[in-house]
Amino acid sequence: MAVYTQVSAEALAAFLTRYDVGELVSAKGIAEGVENSNYLVDTTAARFILTLYEKRVSADDLPFFMALLDHLADKGLPVPPAIKDRGGVEIQELAGRPACLIRFLTGVSVSHPTPAQAHAAARAMADMHMAVADFAPTRANSMGIATWRPLLERMGADMDAIDPGLFARVDAALREVEAAWPATLPVGAIHADLFPDNVLMLGDTVSGLIDFYFACTDVRAYDLAIMHSAWTFDATGRTADAAIGAALLAGYADGAALSAAERAALPLLAQGACIRFLLSRAWDWLHTPADALVMRKDPLAYARRLDWYRTHPGAFA
Ligand SMILES: Nc1ncnc2c1ncn2[C@@H]1O[C@H](COP(=O)(O)OP(=O)(O)OP(=O)(O)O)[C@@H](O)[C@H]1O
Ligand SMILES: N[C@@H](CCO)C(=O)O
Known part of the structure; x- marks a missing residue:
């Protein structure tokens, strides 16, 4: 399972106050994935993915990834851009890790594609x-x-x-x-x-x-x-x-x-x-x-x- 970094409910609730995304309702660690820590976060306004970046993702590369996601989302591709906080900041720090709050996308990944x-x-x-x-x-x-x-x-x-x-x-x-x-x-x-x-x-x-x-x-x-x-x-x-x-x-x-x-x-x-x-x-x-x-x-x-x-x-x- 991929939750390397634990985030307490209190720390997450405080983190969310930087954004205009409502208040924390629930957060669950996501088992899939091997690289980063991912949480499914529900607020009073919507659902999000919280990603804390671990060993293989360098903080220096995050601006490239986020710029690419913003570019693709602007062109109408179904990618999940990071949410900007009230000051326009996408890349944050939480529990000592670089972190982004990301738009949740519906759908499932298929294990046996047709x-x-x-x-x-x-x-x-x-x-x-x-x-x-x-x-x-x-x-x-x-x-x-x-x-x-x-x-x-x-x-x-x-x-x-x-x-x-x-x-x-x-x-x-x-x-x-x-x-x-x-x-x-x-x-x-x-x-x-x-x-x-x-x-x-x-x-x-x-x-x-x-x-x-x-x-x-x-x-x-x-x-x-x-x-x-x-x-x-x-x-x-x-x-x-x-x-x-x-x-x-x-x-x-x-x-x-x-x-x-x-x-x-x-x-x-x-x-x-x-x-x-x-x-x-x-x-x-x-x-x-x-x-x-x-x-x-x-x-x-x-x-x-x-x-x-x-x-x-x-x-x-
Ligand atoms: N924006 C999103 N919307 C909905 N679900 C998401 C989103 N981002 C991630 N997920 C869910 O979280 C899981 C893990 O995400 P992701 O694949 O980015 O993790 P990872 O640790 O980087 O994994 P990998 O081993 O594939 O590199 C995905 O399989 C998916 O179920
Ligand atoms: N997709 C890779 C893991 C993430 O790099 C693999 O299956 O080996």
Whole structure:
């Protein structure tokens, strides 16, 4: 469960007096998510999400994330901007952590998306990519390709405790990905973590894109490749659903043109996406005590996806 930082009812009630949002009625910790502490907050006026930012979100990056959310919300995308307090301030401090009160969005994240839902979600990603054409702020990808080898080397042979030979397998795949990584594809602000749990849906309609805390300036087609790796497989990474994959490509193409060069790069970008999530999951696997309250995500589910992309070069044809 993801409540690392406890906030007392008294501290929360006092915090809310900075805003014009009514008075505290109830607050519950939200179990989903692994990165930040999230509370569902009801006031006499409305419902909100309170997020306290933990280890992987740097306070220095919050202005970028909040500017991006404001920009997308202004363009009509279903994203949750932070609420401004009476002085116009979005990024606050609470219980010693950076904190934001965020607009609550209705909808549920689906664990087994249908092709229609995948289509709608990829269309929403395309809309997001188009909507940031005039978004000026930039942020380097803190989990981008330049970070993968240092992370791999830091774990070194410890990775073989997860699965014998894992270090060598990832090392070899990364060498190929590094050698062929495209340098000239269109870049822009991307979500970089648009897994099914970060898309809220009402039926086949996207009601929310959430969790922008890996958003950064990077290759747009890489965002689609991340989405493909996250949506197309079952949780173990063993089985790929071709209908979901096709729906993602079609949904994206509905909202944004995918050039021949972008399409041709997708198999490699998807392998990069697998390496990125394999490495972050492996790091957490090795550094989170097995009895911690947070659920560790299986790195091998991404090792299997990596193998799949390496053996299915025509997956995006
Ligand atoms: N604006 C919102 N409106 C409605 N529900 C939200 C909103 N933001 C977050 N949630 C809920 O809180 C949960 C956790 O949020 P989020 O995914 O941002 O957490 P996280 O710790 O950053 O997770 P992750 O492990 O995906 O990085 C979501 O699954 C969703 O149920
Ligand atoms: N979406 C990531 C967790 C958040 O970075 C994963 O499934 O590994």
